[in-house]
Amino acid sequence: METPATAEELPLVLTLFPFPHIPKIKEEFSKKFTTLFNKPENSISLQQFLTTNPQSPSVRVLISYPKTPVTSEILNCLPSLGCVLTVSAGTDHIDLVDCRRRGIAVCSAGTIYSEDVADFAVGLLIDVLRKISAADRYVRAGLWPVKGEYPLGSKLGGKRVGILGLGSIGSEVAKRLEAFGCIISYNSRNKKLSVPFPYYSNVIDLASNSDVLIVSCELNKETFHIINKDVMLALGKNGIIINVGRGALVDEKELVRCLVQREIGGAGLDVFENEPNVPKELFELDNVVLSPHKAVLTSESFEALHELILANLDAFFSDKPLLSLVKND
Amino acid sequence: METPATAEELPLVLTLFPFPHIPKIKEEFSKKFTTLFNKPENSISLQQFLTTNPQSPSVRVLISYPKTPVTSEILNCLPSLGCVLTVSAGTDHIDLVDCRRRGIAVCSAGTIYSEDVADFAVGLLIDVLRKISAADRYVRAGLWPVKGEYPLGSKLGGKRVGILGLGSIGSEVAKRLEAFGCIISYNSRNKKLSVPFPYYSNVIDLASNSDVLIVSCELNKETFHIINKDVMLALGKNGIIINVGRGALVDEKELVRCLVQREIGGAGLDVFENEPNVPKELFELDNVVLSPHKAVLTSESFEALHELILANLDAFFSDKPLLSLVKND
Numbered sequence: 280m281e282t283p284a285t286a287e288e289l290p291l292v293l294t295l296f297p298f299p300h301i302p303k304i305k306e307e308f309s310k311k312f313t314t315l316f317n318k319p320e321n322s323i324s325l326q327q328f329l330t331t332n333p334q335s336p337s338v339r340v341l342i343s344y345p346k347t348p349v350t351s352e353i354l355n356c357l358p359s360l361g362c363v364l365t366v367s368a369g370t371d372h373i374d375l376v377d378c379r380r381r382g383i384a385v386c387s388a389g390t391i392y393s394e395d396v397a398d399f400a401v402g403l404l405i406d407v408l409r410k411i412s413a414a415d416r417y418v419r420a421g422l423w424p425v426k427g428e429y430p431l432g433s434k435l436g437g438k439r440v441g442i443l444g445l446g447s448i449g450s451e452v453a454k455r456l457e458a459f460g461c462i463i464s465y466n467s468r469n470k471k472l473s474v475p476f477p478y479y480s481n482v483i484d485l486a487s488n489s490d491v492l493i494v495s496c497e498l499n500k501e502t503f504h505i506i507n508k509d510v511m512l513a514l515g516k517n518g519i520i521i522n523v524g525r526g527a528l529v530d531e532k533e534l535v536r537c538l539v540q541r542e543i544g545g546a547g548l549d550v551f552e553n554e555p556n557v558p559k560e561l562f563e564l565d566n567v568v569l570s571p572h573k574a575v576l577t578s579e580s581f582e583a584l585h586e587l588i589l590a591n592l593d594a595f596f597s598d599k600p601l602l603s604l605v606k607n608d
Numbered sequence: 609m610e611t612p613a614t615a616e617e618l619p620l621v622l623t624l625f626p627f628p629h630i631p632k633i634k635e636e637f638s639k640k641f642t643t644l645f646n647k648p649e650n651s652i653s654l655q656q657f658l659t660t661n662p663q664s665p666s667v668r669v670l671i672s673y674p675k676t677p678v679t680s681e682i683l684n685c686l687p688s689l690g691c692v693l694t695v696s697a698g699t700d701h702i703d704l705v706d707c708r709r710r711g712i713a714v715c716s717a718g719t720i721y722s723e724d725v726a727d728f729a730v731g732l733l734i735d736v737l738r739k740i741s742a743a744d745r746y747v748r749a750g751l752w753p754v755k756g757e758y759p760l761g762s763k764l765g766g767k768r769v770g771i772l773g774l775g776s777i778g779s780e781v782a783k784r785l786e787a788f789g790c791i792i793s794y795n796s797r798n799k800k801l802s803v804p805f806p807y808y809s810n811v812i813d814l815a816s817n818s819d820v821l822i823v824s825c826e827l828n829k830e831t832f833h834i835i836n837k838d839v840m841l842a843l844g845k846n847g848i849i850i851n852v853g854r855g856a857l858v859d860e861k862e863l864v865r866c867l868v869q870r871e872i873g874g875a876g877l878d879v880f881e882n883e884p885n886v887p888k889e890l891f892e893l894d895n896v897v898l899s900p901h902k903a904v905l906t907s908e909s910f911e912a913l914h915e916l917i918l919a920n921l922d923a924f925f926s927d928k929p930l931l932s933l934v935k936n937d
Contacts, residue, residue: 416745433907571746576757
């Protein structure tokens with residue numbers, strides 16, 4: 280019989296949030312790994328915590344999430360680090376260049392959330408076009424018997440939908456919207472040869488030829504405020520913007536102005552520039568649907584994420600190929 | 609040059625609501641037909657109106673809508689009637705047997721609304737599973753910065769969806785939900801040979817094998833309260849009911865009890881038993897989405913309806929085959 284390893288002998292994993300949530304995985308996790316975690320009640324910065332904690336030099340893996348950037352300064356405190364696993368699909372909070380220089384592998388959540396985010400994008404779009412949330416407020420306020428029929432919505436079928444970023448989320452959105460009879464086109468860094476949809480290299484051209492823009496691209500220096508005033512004006516008075524990417528992909532101040540002044544038709548927003556703060560002007564509008572960055576939040580995707588992280592940890596500590604490895608290009 | 613016909617010479621059409629709404633069709637309509645309409649301010653019943661109106665015997669076509677039943681008594685007042693055109697897909701408000709006996713043709717809206725209703729059903733389902741309306745309320749109430757992350761939703765892909773009534777609406781729902789990775793089965797009067805989905809002749813069996821029920825069948829004596837307590841209990845604690853058919857397809861009292869006591873997981877309801885009255889107990893629940901019978905209400909479907917009615921009128925008065933003729937079987 281093997282003697283169970285003591286906590287000191289188990290590999291040390293730094294988690295930047297209380298991982299894992301799921302009981303059955305929690306148990307498996309605690310048998311295999313020791314956790315280092317800066318509890319919120321400590322109220323010291325992560326860097327202070329790591330600088331003063333005697334275990335920091337032994338940390339082998341870091342489980343990261345977007346709200347806490349993984350900077351050179353953090354990496355300096357972790358000389359034994361071999362792997363960063365982020366719970367997000369995006370890696371814009373991780374200094375990938377410095378990780379590569381130090382020989383630290385980075386794994387993301389890969390495409391685990393893509394279907395859920397695509398579902399949510401379609402849900403937001405139907406909601407904005409067909410006024411579902413607004414009509415639900417109308418019924419709950421008791422207005423149906425008083426004011427009668429709710430104003431007409433707009434049909435989804437036949438709408439020209441421009442997708443920004445035809446990666447795994449954008450492709451899933453396209454697949455779904457084709458079943459509703461939408462006409463798809465897209466913009467991305469490069470034209471994709473295997474894709475049948477029209478490609479626009481210029482976002483303004485995409486907007487001019489679309490009734491709806493779905494924003495599902497990566498946030499980086501090139502895509503910051505990619506949806507600016509000119510794009511919104513090109514989209515036009517009846518145009519709808521759905522953002523399930525990152526808040527800063529859209530110039531939010533300009534978006535609010537266009538919505539308030541009816542220069543665009545509506546918006547479904549899961550992400551905002553200054554989360555959890557949402558511009559208050561939007562609270563009064565019936566042509567917007569506001570969601571608290573939850574497009575990825577399903578119990579199914581959480582379970583898949585936990586299993587992926589566990590599988591990556593097992594792979595890392597047994598020198599097997601990592602799953603969902605991020606390529607530094 | 610032809611002399612324009614005077615109002616007296618134009619065929620007389622009785623409209624049970626102020627048709628048409630769309631200006632360009634209004635103009636075309638008024639050039640071709642004379643309208644008889646019991647204005648709401650008259651505050652007399654339709655039968656009183658028809659009995660006392662000297663034009664009633666000359667009415668050739670009746671444009672009907674579901675709120676005003678077309679009964680034998682109404683038909684008795686209209687001896688020259690040759691055609692009833694209803695603006696609804698359903699004809700449960702029309703005495704079809706008596707129409708047939710009198711040789712009156714009946715045309716419905718056919719499949720004009722099917723895509724819009726299917727879109728709406730999918731929108732309601734995503735909303736209930738992913739808590740879109742509830743999360744929008746959360747953001748608008750300013751709770752995101754205070755209470756943090758919104759509770760997890762449930763993934764659409766992989767859900768077993770049972771469709772009640774695989775007619776034109778149900779088929780459009782199936783087509784859409786397949787693109788999301790749902791597993792479809794159905795119940796209808798008869799198994800459809802051309803359909804690849806599993807068929808359940810018994811609604812309780814369908815419910816036992818489904819995570820979601822979509823109610824999109826016709827309301828008649830056989831389908832009244834087809835979703836009863838036993839069906840809801842078979843669907844179970846996480847089960848979701850989407851009703852885009854008619855309110856009376858579901859035992860509403862039982863539905864409210866099951867929702868309040870969490871015996872089913874949630875509901876998306878566009879129709880109710882006693883419209884426009886919605887059971888107030890539902891207003892407090894976050895697992896329901898309430899909609900004021902608006903699944904058909906888009907500007908696109910309205911325009912299509914107006915064109916269909918005009919085309920049917922033209923066909924009727926020029927002895928050509930009617931479009932969207934209802935077969936009396």
